[in-house]
Amino acid sequence: MNEPTGDLRDSTTLAGALRASGAVREFTDDVVTDSTLYDILDDARFAPSGGNRQPWRVIVLRDPDQRRLVAETYLEAWHDYVGHVLAGLVPFAPTATAQDRLSALERRGDAVAKSDPRGFAETLADAPALLLVTVDLSQLAATDRDLPRYTFVGGASVYPFVWNVLLAAQARGLGGVMTTVATRLEDRLRPVLKLDDNDAVAAMVVLGYPRRRVARLTRRPVERFTTLDTRNGPALEPNNPSA
Numbered sequence: 001m002n003e004p005t006g007d008l009r010d011s012t013t014l015a016g017a018l019r020a021s022g023a024v025r026e027f028t029d030d031v032v033t034d035s036t037l038y039d040i041l042d043d044a045r046f047a048p049s050g051g052n053r054q055p056w057r058v059i060v061l062r063d064p065d066q067r068r069l070v071a072e073t074y075l076e077a078w079h080d081y082v083g084h085v086l087a088g089l090v091p092f093a094p095t096a097t098a099q100d101r102l103s104a105l106e107r108r109g110d111a112v113a114k115s116d117p118r119g120f121a122e123t124l125a126d127a128p129a130l131l132l133v134t135v136d137l138s139q140l141a142a143t144d145r146d147l148p149r150y151t152f153v154g155g156a157s158v159y160p161f162v163w164n165v166l167l168a169a170q171a172r173g174l175g176g177v178m179t180t181v182a183t184r185l186e187d188r189l190r191p192v193l194k195l196d197d198n199d200a201v202a203a204m205v206v207l208g209y210p211r212r213r214v215a216r217l218t219r220r221p222v223e224r225f226t227t228l229d230t231r232n233g234p235a236l237e238p239n240n241p242s243a
Contacts, residue, residue, distance in 0.1 A: 017170055022217050024175025025120040027208030032129040034060075036172060040207075043171075044164035049157040055139035056161050056202070059193055061130040069192050070132070070182065071125035074204070077184040078121040080104070082111035092184070094150035120206075121181075128208035129176075133162055134195060135202045158202045165205050175210035178203045 037060060049055060061067050084091035086107040089100050115122060124130070140154035162178050169176050182189060183201045195201075227233040 012171070017167055019217065020213070021166060021170050022214040023177040024208070024210040024213065025177055025206070026211040027128050027175070028211055030128065030209040032174065032207055032209070036174075037129060037131075037207075040165060040168040040172065040174075043168040044161055047161035047164040049161070050139075050141035053139040053157065054161075055136040056158050057134045057136070057199070059132040059134065061132060064125075066192065067125040067130060070130065070189065070204075073185050073188045073192075074124050074179075074182040075115075075121050076188075077181045079108055079111045079115070080184060081181055082114065083108035086110050086114075124206070127206045129206070131165070131205040131207065132182075132189075132193060132201065133158065133165075133203045133205060134193070134199045136196075136198050137200050138198045155202070162203050162205060165207075169207050173209065174207050175213060176205055176207035178205050180204075 081091045084104040087103040135158040140157050142151055142154035144151045144153040166176055180203050182204050186201045223235040226236040
């Protein structure tokens with residue numbers, strides 16, 4: 001596997017930022033100003049979307065009561081998530097069986113018992129910046145809508161924007177994380193956020209100035225997930241003599 005050299009290790013370059021933008025869940029007490037958030041979103045808005053319809057909307061949570069209500073909903077869904085993990089399951093996998101769902105439910109009590117008062121989910125209301133990203137479902141070109149399986153293509157019109165938010169934040173010395181846990185209890189959030197009928201909660205983005213950054217991210221090498229011509233074809237490798 002080729003290792004990055006030169007400016008690829010510099011997080012201020014695009015390639016460097018792609019290699020260094022790990023999830024950040026611990027923040028300093030420094031305030032993230034509205035001006036900073038505006039600048040971040042001003043860069044992020046150039047993300048691609050189907051038909052350039054830009055179906056996203058961002059709700060910045062400032063009011064303490066709003067933050068508390070959203071955080072409580074998030075924590076409730078987080079216990080469901082951890083229940084899956086404790087049952088040895090991929091949380092909410094589309095391929096889950098009825099038995100998988102039951103096994104996760106049976107471990108939910110254990111998840112609550114393991115709750116850490118200092119944890120990310122438990123202290124979410126105190127995060128420096130909370131952004132709820134919603135999407136107008138009527139504006140998504142979900143080309144897999146009618147296939148007999150779980151649909152996900154519509155996310156291509158909103159998640160590039162969310163990733164742009166994180167990259168734009170990184171460029172300004174902030175860190176953060178995208179989380180979709182709260183979407184599980186979207187119906188509870190709907191009246192709190194005063195969402196329209198076609199609105200869906202796509203993600204929560206939590207931002208702040210990081211207490212520490214991960215110096216080196218761990219990811220699978222290209223050869224592990226890229227093949228030629230078929231699912232089980234030979235791996236793509238650099239400097240392949242047959243290319």
